[in-house]
Amino acid sequence: MPDLLLELFSEEIPARMQARAADDLKKMITDRLVAAGLVYEGARAFATPRRLTLTVHGVPARQPDLKEERKGPKVGAPEQAIAGFLRAAGLTSIDQAKVQADKKGDFYIAVTEKAGRAAIDVIADMVPEVVRGFPWPKSMRWGAGRLAWVRPLHSIVATFGPETEEPEIVKFGIDGIAAGNVTRGHRFMAPGEITVKRFDDYVAALERAKVVLDPARRMDMIRADAKNLAFAQGYELVEDEALLAEVAGLVEWPVTLMGEFDKAFLDIPGEVIRATIRANQKCFVLRDPQTAKLVNKFILVANIEASDGGKAIVAGNERVIRARLSDAKFFYDTDLKTRLEDRLPKFSGIVFHEKLGTQAERIARITALAKELAPLVKADPAKAERAAQLCKADLLTEVVGEFPELQGLMGKYYAEAQGEDAAVAHASEDHYKPKGPDDLVPGDPVSIAVALADKIDTLVGFWAIDEKPTGSKDPYALRRAALGVVRLIVENKISIHLKAVFGLVQTLLIQFSFRPDHRRYEALAEMWDPQSQTEPTQSWNDPQRYWLLNGDGFLDRHAGDIGIHQIGDPDLSFDDEYEENYTQRVDAFAELTRRLRYLDSIDVHFMFESVIVDGTPKEPAVVSAFNVLKSEEFSRLALEKLSSDLLAFFADRLKVQLREQGARHDLVDAVFALSSSTSPWRGEVGERSSPGGGDRAEGARGQTSHPTPPLRGDPPPPGEGGSVQDDLLMIVRRVEALGQFLDTDDGKNLLAGVKRASNILRIEEKKDGKSFSGAPDAALLTEPEEKALAAAIDTAKSEASAAVAKEDFAAAMSAMAKLRPTVDAFFDKVTVNADDTALRDNRLRLLSEIREATRAVADFSKIEG
Amino acid sequence: MADLLAGNETRPANLDPARSFQGLILALQQYWASWGCVILQPYDMEVGAGTFHPATTLRALGPKPWNAAYVQPSRRPKDGRYGENPNRLQHYYQFQVILKPSPPDLQELYLGSLRAIGVDPKLHDIRFVEDDWESPTLGAWGLGWECWCDGMEVSQFTYFQQVAGVECAPVAGELTYGLERLAMYVQGVDRVYDLNFNGRTDDKKVTYGDVFLQAEREYSKHNFEVADTAMLFEQFKMAESACQKYLAAGYDAGESAHDMALPAYDQCIKASHVFNLLDARGVISVTERQGYILRVRELAKACGAAWLKTEAGGAS
Structure with a gap:
């Protein structure tokens, strides 16, 4: 059977x-061959810098003939029906139709035969279509053409x-080609024309003309010669x-050569x-090979x-x-200074x-965050803090500016060079790890602390501004x-x-970063004044806190002379002249205390002492403050949802x-399903109800309390039920223990029992x-079983x-x-559905208690089988 | 012609492109002039690259054939290094060739130009390495390559697809030779200021440093430290509004013809250079930067649209 040779030069x-491109060419041509009824034996495609080549062997010389049968009306059908059938089938007379019988009688059948075309003609139509529709990532026009x-x-x-036989040329043209x-052949070594027949002599002729067609072979040649x-x-x-x-994609005829550079450059990191x-x-x-050094x-x-x-x-x-290494050395030496x-x-x-x-x-x-996490990963907090401070610094170095792929590594070298502790230096490199499912996980505690802090900060931050990954998009x-x-x-x-950590990051975000943006979470606190463009300082001290309240709208944005005193000693006295302002102030105050109750649990109580204001109220400021409040949707629930969403992502x-x-x-689902609805990081958030002065007092007392929630959970206090599964x-340990348990007879049977209980409950509850x-009444327990x-539960x-x-999950x-x-x-x-309702x-x-009891370890309803 | 393309013509030794910076320029001019290009002189305004010359930007638009070559001094205020870096300059020369429509043998013509300056492709490793070109300020892009000679980028080779926001049809081919870099290569010099400018080897020898080192120092100080930013901000606004004014004034009643595209485009070039100076002075923030680029691009696009309504732009 014939072969096709196609080269696009x-x-x-x-x-x-x-x-x-080679793959696409092969797929596009062979798919069309098959669709045209030309089932081939094999195909291979190759690429060099100047050509795409496809060879398809064993292509049938012709398409098979196509026979199409079309069922028509019954014999003796009205003339109109017959005429319509002839038109549709492309016949001129009903004599051209065959007559066939079935259960219902005789009817006409039109048989049209479509002769298969010569494969070479089919290909001649096919290739221009493929060339015009070729999926290059970027393509271009040239000269005066449109192709x-x-x-x-x-x-x-x-x-x-x-x-x-002598193969034929497939006759077609594309835009004048x-x-x-x-x-x-080769652009410089054999630029002359070469006449070819089929793939075998084509490859050989190219080889003589200094072109190695197969990229895999070019790679092998380079690898072998280089070694x-x-x-x-x-x-x-x-x-x-x-x-x-x-x-291998830059050469048609690889020639491997060795050069050298001044040994002095070897002072630069390899x-x-x-x-x-x-x-x-x-x-x-x-x-x-002895030293492994370059x-x-x-x-x-x-x-x-x-x-x-x-x-x-x-x-x-x-x-x-x-010249390049001189630049690199200059960069490196400059960096070290x-x-x-x-x-x-x-x-x-x-x-x-x-x-x-x-x-x-x-x-x-x-x-x-790294400092807070340090004790949990058994790292020295001071080292974790130092490592985190330095871990991004190399982004500003000349070498990393030039070669971004060396980020982290250069940080390690520079940290070592300036005499940092080894663990601190290594964290510069290792905190980026693991970079993927196959990358090694750092094991040094300092690196772990910084790596966790870096990644969790990123996640909470992007979650907070609603930039979550969607589908294949994860920029x-x-x-x-x-x-x-x-x-x-x-x-x-x-x-x-994790939820405690998320909460901490949220406070850090508020503390350091959020810009005014009248959307949900960011609106929690404005950290700078958009009018004056004053940058926030990095300390959680005075101006920062000042801004936090400013963002809540109770300070005049310019003068800072209104509002805050109302927190401690709110002037809510009725004023005849400004009744509207009075109600607005009351509402605004309620809103502010609601917010502050939340913020209080972060760090806000410190603010009350440090903000100094004088006390002249200004109504317009109150009005505008209130408008700000109205325009911002603020809710503790938003924060909780954020944490839960992110946890679900984890x-x-x-x-x-x-x-x-x-x-x-x-089993994983069964364990995750245990999440309770407790607050993300503090049980009491939003639960206190005393307004006004009560908060003030508590705020003032709160100096000893730390803004950081407990990160490493102590066992949940008795009565609190299952803790948040974060x-x-x-x-992982629960999943392991659960898996082992369910492999035992006891496990299987208990699962069956719990499922049975759940089913009955579901039906009866419905x-x-x-x-x-709720707990059963012990007095109503009659049967010994x-x-x-009840006792066993x-x-x-x-x-x-x-x-x-x-x-101890086992x-x-x-x-x-x-x-x-x-x-x-x-x-x-025991008959559950007893006649006695009680x-x-x-x-x-x-x-229901059985179900509840098992929830100490997992939600059995999520387990299959 | 054949001799010339092969680089075999006789010339004085001090014009040998391998020895003389100006000899290199003259050889390229000679080569492209022999082919039939119009040899232009540099545009008389400050530009960031040879592409800004109206002989490229505007002439690339419209249906009329156009073949030109010229040297263009190019200013990149940010690239100044006070004369201390061996190959970074705030002012350097580009040799620019623009051929519309791009001839089918453009790569061969380019290789011929290398031979003309003494680079033998049978002795050296010449490579075409992917390089997509884009100029956000000109609203332009094209595909092509960096041309490598023994691992050194010596030219840019671009098929323009769009300029001033207008699709190029026919397509122009653009060649840009970085003259200093090319000269450093053929002269075997590692520091740009050591280039032999006039090709003399006696006491009449003039180096690139003799001609330009002082200028590099002075302009680096100017560009980074002293350039009057208040004036420049004002100049940007003035150039922008003048450009818009000239564009508006150039249209006839039915907006079917324009007679001031070139003066308007001068103001676009002016705005672009003023922006580059402000950028070098570090007075434009990251967010503002994008805004300025867009403003220049709008001017460039409007000039391109106006050009298409002129005679040279193909309007009948």
Whole structure:
């Protein structure tokens, strides 16, 4: 059967687009061949900088004939029906139709035969369509033509024919380019025309004309030559597959050469040398296999066998590399002259995100958070704080400006050079990790603290401004950050209450960063005056707090002479002349106290002492303050929702992670479902009701209280029930214990019993339209089995809770297991739906207690099976 | 012609492009003049790149063929280094070639120009490495390459797709040679100020530093420290409003013809350079920056639209 050879010869195709283009060409042509009934035996596509080539072998010479049958009217049908049928079938007379019989009688059938076309004609129609619709990432026009291609298209080879015969040229033209059988060799070494027949002689002819068609072979050649050159001098190639692929896309005839640079440049860190030589010159570096250190050699890949053996090329590349390394050395030496901490002030002028403040503010948040997290990960808080302060400083260095991929690493070098503690220095590099599912998780406590602080700050911040990932869109790589947190916590076995951490970050955001933006969360507190454009200071001291209240609208934005005194001694006396103002003031005050009650639990009580105001009220200011209040939707619920949403996002990452490790996703769900509705970080937020002076007094007393909520959960106090499921490590342990428990007979049977109880409850609750939760009345327990069950539930509950409190989930499961016989016995002997309503309701409450008891370890209703 | 394209013509030794900066310029001019380009002299206003010359920006628009080559002094106030960096300058030369429609053998013509200045593609490794070009201030973009010689970028090669917000049809091909860099390569010099300018090797030798080092120092101080920002802010506004005024005044009643596109475009160039100076002085914030770029782009687009209504722009 015939083969197709297709070559699209153009000006230089960008290296990064070549592989994809070859695949696209193959797919587009072969899909169309198959759709046209031309089922081929095999196809391969290749790319060089100047050509895309496709060979398809075993293509049938013709399309199969197509036979189409169309059922018509019955024999003897009205003339109109027959005429319509003839028109539709393209027949001129009913004699051309066949007559066929079925159960209902005879009817006409039109058989049209569409002769298959010659494959070469089908291809001639197909290729122009493919070329015109080719999905280049970017394409262009040239000259006076209208055709778009990645770069100007010069010629097309298209031949078709069986192996044994002279193939034919597929006849078509695109924008004046006629398909033919002529191509060209290497641009400089063999620029003449080459006439080709089919793929075999085409490849051979190109090879003679200094073109290696197959990119994989070019890569192999470069790799082998580079290794040999290195080996011959006792060195080792630093392999780089991405660079290799790119370089193979820049040459048709790879010629690998070695050059060298001044040894003095080896004082620069190896990564900087490598980045310089790689990014700017697309050359490889070599190392000494003994020391693993770079040597002063590099490998370049030229596209030509030069007439002087490559001397001029090597010399030229050496000059460029010398200049580049001089720049790099200058950058590096310059960087070393400035201590990392001295760079920090510059961050005040660099916006991290317009709604999340400057880099300086972000660093302040990370620093505060890392210090708080330090004890939980067994890091020295002072070191964590120092590491966090310095961890971003290298972003302002010359080397990182030039090579962003060296961020973190350079920070480590510069920190070491200025004599920082090793753990502090390493955190500069390691706090970015893990960068993906396969990246190593840092194990040093200081790095862990900073890595967690960095990632959680990012997540809470973007959540707060509603920039969550959606679908495939995740511009801030938040999924990666969350997975990083999950892996840091689980793999380092860190117990930490995430919601408490989120709450802390929220306070830090308010403290350092939020800009006025009259939307939900940001409106919590304005941190600067948009009219005066005064920048907030970084201290939580005076002006900051001043602004916080200012943002709440009770200070005159310019004079600061109204409002705050009302908090301590509100002047709410009725004023005949300004009745409207009076009611507004009262409303505004209520609103402010509501906010302050929330803010109080952050840090706001400190503010009352530090804000100094004089006491002349100004009505217009009150009015405008009130308008500000009205325009801002503020709610504690917004914060809670934020924390819950984000926690759910973490839960999803953890589920993915656990599933990949083989854990059952339904068990993960069963444990996550335990989340209670307790406040994200403080039980009492918003629950106090005393207005006015009461808050003031409490605020003043509150000096000893720390704004930071407990991060590392103590066991929940008795009676509080299940704590919020925000400790990922505990969740993992519970999932593990639950899995093991459900593998036992006790586990399986208990699950069956709980499910049965739940089903009955669901049905009866629906029937009665009420809930049966609540403790059963001991006096109404009549049967011995139900008395035993009630007792067993009490025991199981308290034992399980005690075990959970000690984080001994296996013991908690064992406590649950003890329920099984009594549950089984209960269902065996006791009729739940007793005629006596009181008895029935009590038994249903008992069932509900079974469900409740098991909630100490998991929500069994989420477990499958 | 064949001899010339092969770089074989005879010339005085001090005009050898491998030895003389001006010899390099003359060789390129000779080459492109022989091909048939109009050889223009530099535009008499401050511009950031050869592309800003109306012979490129405006002539790239419209249906009429246009082939031109010229040297353009280019000003990049921010790139000044007080004469201390071996290859960064706030004022340097570009050699610009614009061919519309782009001829099918444009790459070969370019390689011929390299031969004309003594770069033999059989001895050197010449490569076309992807480089997409975009000028936000000109509302322009194109695709092409950086041209590498032994790992050194020596030219930019661009097929214009859009200029001043207008689609280019036919497409113009643009070649930009960074003259200092190219000269440093062919002369084998590592510091731009060491370039031999006039090709003499005796006591009449003049270096690039002799000609420009003082200027680099003076302009660096001016650009970074002293340039009168109050005046510049005012000049920006004046240029912008003058541009708009000339554009409005140039249209005939039916807006079907324009007779002031060039004077209007001068003001657009002026605004662009003033913006670059303000930017170098660090008085334009990150957010404002985008706004200024957009304002210049609006001027450029309006000038492009006006140009299309002139005779050279193809309006009948």
